[in-house]
Amino acid sequence: MIDATAHDVSTMHPSEALSPRERFKRWRYRNRQALEGWGILTPILVYYSIFFLFPVVSVLYLSFTRWSGLSGAPVWVGLENFHKLLTVPTYTQVIGNTILFAVSILIIQTVLAFFVALLLNAKIRGRGLYRAAWYIPTLTSAAIMAQVASVFIAPSDGVIMTIRAQQGLPPIIFYTQVDLMRLVIIIYSVWRGVGGPMILYLAALQGIHPEFYEAAQVDGATGPQLLRYITLPLVMPMTIFVLITGIIGTAQIFESVMFLSKGGPANLTNVLLLEIYQDAFSNMSIGLASAEAVLLGVGLLAFSLFNIRIMTRGRVGE
Amino acid sequence: MTHDHIFKMTRRGLLYAVLIISSLIMAFPLLFGAAGSIASSNDYARTPWFPIPYHPSFLNYYLALGGTNTIQSGNTVKHVSALDTPSGDVPRWALNTLLRAGWYIIIPAISAVMAGYVFAKMHFRGRDGVFVYLLSSMMLPGIVYLVPTFVMMARFPLAGGNSILGQGGSGFINQWPALLITGLVNVYFIFMFRQTLLGIPIDFEEAARVDGANTLQCIFEIYLPMLMPTITVLIIFQFVAIWNDYMWPLFVSAGNPYIYTISLGFQYLSAAGNALKGLPASTTDYPFTFALATVSIAPLILLFFIMQRYFVEGVQGFAIKG
Numbered sequence: 180m181i182d183a184t185a186h187d188v189s190t191m192h193p194s195e196a197l198s199p200r201e202r203f204k205r206w207r208y209r210n211r212q213a214l215e216g217w218g219i220l221t222p223i224l225v226y227y228s229i230f231f232l233f234p235v236v237s238v239l240y241l242s243f244t245r246w247s248g249l250s251g252a253p254v255w256v257g258l259e260n261f262h263k264l265l266t267v268p269t270y271t272q273v274i275g276n277t278i279l280f281a282v283s284i285l286i287i288q289t290v291l292a293f294f295v296a297l298l299l300n301a302k303i304r305g306r307g308l309y310r311a312a313w314y315i316p317t318l319t320s321a322a323i324m325a326q327v328a329s330v331f332i333a334p335s336d337g338v339i340m341t342i343r344a345q346q347g348l349p350p351i352i353f354y355t356q357v358d359l360m361r362l363v364i365i366i367y368s369v370w371r372g373v374g375g376p377m378i379l380y381l382a383a384l385q386g387i388h389p390e391f392y393e394a395a396q397v398d399g400a401t402g403p404q405l406l407r408y409i410t411l412p413l414v415m416p417m418t419i420f421v422l423i424t425g426i427i428g429t430a431q432i433f434e435s436v437m438f439l440s441k442g443g444p445a446n447l448t449n450v451l452l453l454e455i456y457q458d459a460f461s462n463m464s465i466g467l468a469s470a471e472a473v474l475l476g477v478g479l480l481a482f483s484l485f486n487i488r489i490m491t492r493g494r495v496g497e
Numbered sequence: 498m499t500h501d502h503i504f505k506m507t508r509r510g511l512l513y514a515v516l517i518i519s520s521l522i523m524a525f526p527l528l529f530g531a532a533g534s535i536a537s538s539n540d541y542a543r544t545p546w547f548p549i550p551y552h553p554s555f556l557n558y559y560l561a562l563g564g565t566n567t568i569q570s571g572n573t574v575k576h577v578s579a580l581d582t583p584s585g586d587v588p589r590w591a592l593n594t595l596l597r598a599g600w601y602i603i604i605p606a607i608s609a610v611m612a613g614y615v616f617a618k619m620h621f622r623g624r625d626g627v628f629v630y631l632l633s634s635m636m637l638p639g640i641v642y643l644v645p646t647f648v649m650m651a652r653f654p655l656a657g658g659n660s661i662l663g664q665g666g667s668g669f670i671n672q673w674p675a676l677l678i679t680g681l682v683n684v685y686f687i688f689m690f691r692q693t694l695l696g697i698p699i700d701f702e703e704a705a706r707v708d709g710a711n712t713l714q715c716i717f718e719i720y721l722p723m724l725m726p727t728i729t730v731l732i733i734f735q736f737v738a739i740w741n742d743y744m745w746p747l748f749v750s751a752g753n754p755y756i757y758t759i760s761l762g763f764q765y766l767s768a769a770g771n772a773l774k775g776l777p778a779s780t781t782d783y784p785f786t787f788a789l790a791t792v793s794i795a796p797l798i799l800l801f802f803i804m805q806r807y808f809v810e811g812v813q814g815f816a817i818k819g
Contacts, residue, residue, distance in 0.1 A: 213621035234642035312520035476641035
């Protein structure tokens with residue numbers, strides 16, 4: 180930092196008489212970085228406290244209350260909401276569905292992303308085009324594409340139904356078959372989710388020095404061995420990153436369920452975010468919706484902390 | 498040709514086959530929608546596995562964007578347009594979404610560049626404490642505190658007929674401020690700019706300071722031009738995020754068609770194709786739905802092809818440069 184020695188007061192004797200005005204000016208000069216720094220940070224801190232800290236404290240408080248959100252004050256009910264969520268079958272079903280979707284989508288999209296990245300990392304022509312085909316679904320609106328996807332499974336005039344009707348096959352009613360609905364939601368989510376991890380794996384693969392492979396080939400290693408003993412260990416940091424950021428995303432599955440199955444049949448594909456939305460806006464149970472949100476946050480806390488650690492340590496996937 | 502050669506050729510052929518087929522599968526819903534959007538309703542029904550537009554027409558796009566259709570049934574002639582109701586105004590939603598995206602690019606960029614500068618270049622007591630406090634927001638996904646944020650919007654003091662205690666009215670619900678007021682400080686971006694600034698030597702700033710530049714001038718005249726690659730990534734990511742944002746607009750603006758964004762508005766118009774084309778009310782006109790969807794997602798796909806490099810580097814930058 181630059182210091183104009185002409186203004187340097189550190190050599191001055193403290194007893195030397197100074198006017199308050201002069202003393203303030205010198206104090207201001209000495210602390211100019213702190214003053215400017217706080218000047219920039221204060222509005223950000225105030226904003227952040229209103230729109231992050233306050234809602235977080237509120238959601239914690241509200242999760243222990245019963246409140247319609249419309250009128251009156253929240254009524255303290257202790258652990259009732261959490262007890263309900265963890266014991267009443269309707270809610271345990273929702274939690275189970277969320278975990279099922281989050282984990283199965285995460286695993287399928289990560290494995291798929293890795294193998295697609297392997298293919299795209301080969302010396303091929305038109306890589307940009309294949310990469311675009313695999314990445315573009317990620318850019319599309321989850322809400323809009325889920326509504327487009329529902330055209331394929333619509334009960335009377337959907338694409339699959341029309342094809343079956345033309346071939347004289349009996350119709351499949353997707354909305355009543357839980358396994359089919361789950362499969363549709365998983366396929367749709369993987370379709371939208373695979374692009375991000377694919378791009379990340381591609382970067383990790385391109386970061387591997389070719390010498391590793393050459394040296395191993397000299398020693399007579401085969402293709403699968405190269406994959407097992409060189410590629411997989413070297414992309415491990417990226418795999419950890421992709422899995423941790425991935426689970427935070429897949430656990431927040433919402434639009435696909437909302438538009439493809441509406442949580443049905445019989446609540447068997449319902450997920451936490453949809454339940455939060457329904458409880459807060461249709462059932463007017465702000466307390467219960469808050470408890471569901473808190474449960475989700477607590478469930479993801481370990482992953483989020485790990486994510487912060489990866490980020491602040493820097494340099495993943497090298 | 499040796500055996501080895503044939504083996505290698507087969508392997509390459511197989512590689513390309515897998516790549517092309519898998520890419521086509523990934524693109525299938527989008528290709529299906531694009532082809533269906535220019536097909537007539539009869540063409541669409543003829544080949545259910547993939548709509549072949551024998552009679553290509555842009556009628557569906559014309560109608561989706563608010564064009565007027567003249568429907569003759571018997572002796573009566575009706576003029577219908579999606580613009581007849583506010584919940585069909587695609588151009589307005591697009592404008593709303595663009596305005597919102599611009600706001601969510603400019604304000605978070607300014608706040609993040611300035612905060613990033615403080616955390617990278619200034620030294621004073623309390624700085625690191627503030628940094629940790631800000632980082633703590635990353636412990637929780639935004640959805641966790643979405644409901645109280647919604648309540649805060651509804652109970653905002655002195656807004657939308659509310660008293661000073663936030664009672665009596667509907668606050669910011671179904672009004673613009675609710676779509677613009679949250680999420681203006683983005684800790685990811687602050688972190689991103691801090692990291693980039695840490696890599697820029699102080700010499701440029703010192704030279705400018707000697708010439709009499711103050712802190713704001715240093716930030717916006719010295720560092721900002723050097724931060725352009727990071728800012729491009731911010732612009733792209735915010736644009737995509739806001740264009741596709743669905744849940745928050747659903748929470749706070751579902752009751753006011755005038756402030757719908759594209760992603761939210763879609764659902765209110767997508768089933769209106771039959772009415773706009775004079776088809777029986779019992780049917781759903783999917784070609785219209787596809788045209789509307791194509792219009793809604795095309796801007797991002799175009800943006801991707803124009804700025805492909807930044808998309809890829811941006812995604813990778815989050816993980817690699819951190």
